[in-house]
Amino acid sequence: MNKQMFLFDLRNALSGLPQDDIEERIAFYNEMIDDRMEEGMSEEEAVAGVGTVDEIRAQIISDIPFPKLVKETIRPKRNRHVWELVLIILGFPVWFPLMVAAGAIVFALYIVAWALIVSLWAIEVALWACALGGSVAATIYFMHGNTISALMMFGAVLFVIGLSIFMFFGCTAASRGIIKLTKKAGLGIKSMFIRKEYSE
Numbered sequence: 001m002n003k004q005m006f007l008f009d010l011r012n013a014l015s016g017l018p019q020d021d022i023e024e025r026i027a028f029y030n031e032m033i034d035d036r037m038e039e040g041m042s043e044e045e046a047v048a049g050v051g052t053v054d055e056i057r058a059q060i061i062s063d064i065p066f067p068k069l070v071k072e073t074i075r076p077k078r079n080r081h082v083w084e085l086v087l088i089i090l091g092f093p094v095w096f097p098l099m100v101a102a103g104a105i106v107f108a109l110y111i112v113a114w115a116l117i118v119s120l121w122a123i124e125v126a127l128w129a130c131a132l133g134g135s136v137a138a139t140i141y142f143m144h145g146n147t148i149s150a151l152m153m154f155g156a157v158l159f160v161i162g163l164s165i166f167m168f169f170g171c172t173a174a175s176r177g178i179i180k181l182t183k184k185a186g187l188g189i190k191s192m193f194i195r196k197e198y199s200e
Contacts, residue, residue, distance in 0.1 A: 003033050006047045013057040017064065025060055061190050062183070110185075113178055120171045127164035131157050 001009075007026055014022045029050055036046035050056070134157035141150035 001047050002043050003030070003047055006033070006050075006053070009053045010056060013053045014060065017060070021060070021064060025056075029056070058187055062187055064190070110182075113181070117171075117175055117178055120167070120174055124164060124167050124171050127160055127167060131160045131164060134160060 007030060010029060011022060011026055014025060032050055033043075033046045036049055037043060041049065134153055138150045138153035138157060141147075141153055
């Protein structure tokens with residue numbers, strides 16, 4: 001892909017974002033490609049080196065503050081007709097509670113997901129505490145000459161340690177997953193506030 005086609009596709013992908021952000025990013029990538037070409041890369045290599053349009057779009061959307069996107073979306077691109085304003089006002093008792101309910105459901109699901117992650121880490125900490133307590137108990141049994149009980153307790157400690165190591169990997173994977181999901185959800189919510197206006 002050559003530079004002009006890349007910049008054209010990028011401008012289309014960024015359509016609906018605040019105009020100053022679009023112009024700033026187009027200028028930035030234009031200059032980046034020129035710099036790479038001055039360093040000896042071909043035009044196609046320079047374009048491929050900056051990343052795909054979708055990756056760049058996702059990064060730009062995540063960088064733009066949410067209030068700025070909302071402000072850009074609610075600012076009318078044209079004057080509204082009187083009948084549109086009347087419908088918005090008359091529909092307010094219907095669409096506003098539905099919007100609040102949808103937001104509350106999404107927020108509740110988000111809190112539940114994080115509560116599950118916190119619970120998993122609490123179990124992990126409890127397993128390590130059990131292993132520590134079991135080690136102390138095994139030592140006490142051994143010191144009092146109760147060797148069989150000490151060996152059984154020591155076996156239980158080894159089992160709990162193995163379980164806690166296994167649990168650690170699960171907790172880590174679950175935490176990474178919820179963080180990725182949070183980023184994707186944030187990007188999706190921001191994307192809903194972007195009005196697409198493709199160039200011809």
